[in-house]
Amino acid sequence: MTFRNGLDSLLRPEDSVLVLIDHQPYQLANLNSHDPHAVVNNTTALAKTAKVFGVPTILTSVIADRGGLIFKHVTDVFPGQEVIDRTFINTWEDPKVVDAVKATGRKQLIIAGLWTEICVAMPAIQAAGEGWDVTVITDASGGTSVEAHEVAIQRMIAAGINMMTWVALAAEWQRDWARVDSAGPLTQVMIDHVGGSGVAYMWEQQLLNTPAPAGQSPGV
Secondary structure: OOOOOOHHHOOOHHHEEEEEEOOOHHHHHOOOOOOHHHHHHHHHHHHHHHHHOOOOEEEEEEOHHHHOOOOHHHHOOOOOOOEEEEOOOOHHHOHHHHHHHHHOOOOEEEEEEEOHHHHHHHHHHHHHHOOOEEEEEHHHOEOOOHHHHHHHHHHHHHOOOEEEOHHHHHHHHHOOOOOHHHHHHHHHHHHHHOOHHHHHHHHHHHHHOOOOOOOOOOOO
């Protein structure tokens, strides 16, 4: 196996393309590896982060007439964008999805979806075998059980696939807070979706804008 290391192995927004797979009500109803609320939150944050960095994002569902539409939280990030609806369980066997990814000209393929053991593992493993640099965002994905999710991750790691969480991806895309064009919008995503860190940031802003009472020393 080729080890993934060195600066060039880090993800770059200009080389990345994101595919969000089957974030639908049917799959969410039997999501047991994660808190469903957290997966919806993380997937929405991932979508918003991709938009901040101008990363092309392909949305795809499977038989939406039966399984339901992709979460509104996600489609609202990309208003008017077509959702590619498939019959293939393996997204990477659907020519329309693959053609949309290839049209971006990018080779760092980032995938998240429901369920990890099926709709994430199959396309990730196939694409990696075809030479794509594949990363799976584990906390914007989930399986029918903890075991199913974890075994799928182990299987994909054995196939040479990179694993990350959405906050780690956001930091890797940002890389330098001096990149001010994305720093501000990304901070807003963090405020909205990272819970305690977002609250702490808002508190910091409050303190910075709150004058100390006259006669009171700082920190008292």
